[in-house]
Amino acid sequence: MPPSAAKDAGGAAELRAAELASYTRKAVTERSDLTIVGDAVYDAKAFREEHPGGAHFVSLFGGRDATEAFMEYHRRAWPKARMSKFFVGSLAPSEKPTQVDEGYLRLCAEVNGLLPKGSGGFAPASYWLKAAALIVAALTLEGYMLLRGKTLFLSVLLGLVFAWIGLNIQHDANHGALSRYPAVNYCLGYMQDWIGGNMVLWLQEHVVMHHLHTNDVDHDPDQKAHGALRLKPTDSWLPWHSLQQVYILPGEAMYAFKLLSLDALELLAWRWEGEPISQLAAPLYAPAVVCKLAFWARFVALPLWLQPSLHTAACICATVCTGSFYLAFFFFISHNFDGVASVGPQGSLSRSATFTQRQVETSSNVGGKWLAHLNGGLNYQIEHHLFPRLHHSYYATIAPLVRQRIEAMGYKYSHFPTIGSNLGAMMSHLGKMAARPTSADKLARPSEKSSVECRLRLGAACARGSQASDAASLISWLG
Ligand code: HEM
Structure with missing residues (x-):
């Protein structure tokens, strides 16, 4: 057999062995050299050296699920065929793979179309x-x-x-x-x-x-105030709140x-x-x-x-x-503003809500393009959370389209016209969280929500062409 054919045969055998290997999430977490994308497990240690964006970004996802990280940082679908040489096995059948948000990928394609040709979404010369x-x-x-x-x-x-x-x-x-x-x-x-x-x-x-678990009651470090503040209904109430x-x-x-x-x-x-x-x-x-x-x-x-x-x-x-x-x-x-969503058990959004909904309903915008020049675009927090690898100079340009598409999906898009109105909404949210929870508040927990509200949510889910994630979100919201 010529050397190249022998190598190919070896490669195919390796691939077959990889197809047979199966990893639980726990097993991947215990090994920092692997990363999960969708239902597949890859050799992150080998891939990081070839990562066109730099080794350190992939390294940080060693031992983690990078499905949503890839989606939001590359604004396109995972190149499964091209990544086959780093494929080492599959996610165990007992594990639920992270779903790709197809609606988000469609939005990405539209947003990419708005960017100046050849810019790649990176900083303009100015x-x-x-x-x-x-x-x-x-x-x-x-x-x-x-x-x-x-x-x-x-x-x-x-x-x-x-x-x-x-x-x-x-x-x-x-x-x-x-x-x-x-x-x-x-x-x-x-x-x-x-x-x-x-x-x-x-x-x-x-x-x-923070970016992958925004306002998650357990996993967003920005929501952990260590008792100094009460930011969400799931936090314990303390007198100084x-x-x-x-x-x-x-x-x-x-x-x-x-x-x-x-x-x-x-x-x-x-x-x-x-x-x-x-x-x-x-x-x-x-x-x-x-x-x-x-x-x-x-x-x-x-x-x-x-x-x-x-x-x-x-x-x-x-x-x-x-x-x-x-x-x-x-x-x-x-x-942190009036009406903001929190994600996870007893939060207003389920972790299985779409990536888009979780990002959009946990963030708000304030002001316009001048504040964006001063604050590196972070007043367009919704656009930033959806497209973090898009340079901030483009946020004001894409915001009208993003808002239109988000509202068409049935999600809540919060844009405050002034810093004062955003501050007022923040104070109002903090004020509500500051009040000592009563037994009536406990009754208002998801499991006690009125059937009218249930039907409204279900109706909204159907209106946007109900998906499994909507149903899961509703079930979680119901407690
Ligand atoms: C978290 C921050 C990350 C940044 C800033 C980043 C940046 C980049 C950049 C600049 C490129 C080249 C341009 C492009 O194809 O868009 C790229 C390509 C790529 N990145 Fe990342 N990356 C990140 C995370 C990851 C992670 C966690 C993975 C997977 C484990 C990953 C997998 C890839 C792949 C497979 C390509 C090639 C895509 C293709 O050829 O279609 N990246 N990345």
């Missing part, structure tokens, strides 16, 4: 001026204050510039949305470490957990102190909010530790060494509090 201006502003402010001493005004300004770098540069970079060149996204992703955060922890918290509308805004200014201190512990334990980071992403560990130490040395130790005073310490805190407030404020209002 964006790089904004990015450069922000980086120069941060370096100038920090350098000036190191040489001349800190002032409160410039420190607050630096906090704002840090927040805008977070929103306009690191955020898109770490979603792979800035450039078609993975190295550019990877390097600019480290701007998160520059402003005091941590890239790998952010990827775990935001890309792996009656004041949560009062302390939420000062709390947002203090939030970054938790990140600055506890980040280090999470990094050492290689996890976020109890969810282990895949061992496949271990090469990101050493750079993360170095960057963390470098930030503390550059931003805290150096200024205090050059100008040791309480004033210097206060100015450092002013930068941290300003950046913290700005970022937390805008993230918080986009997922």
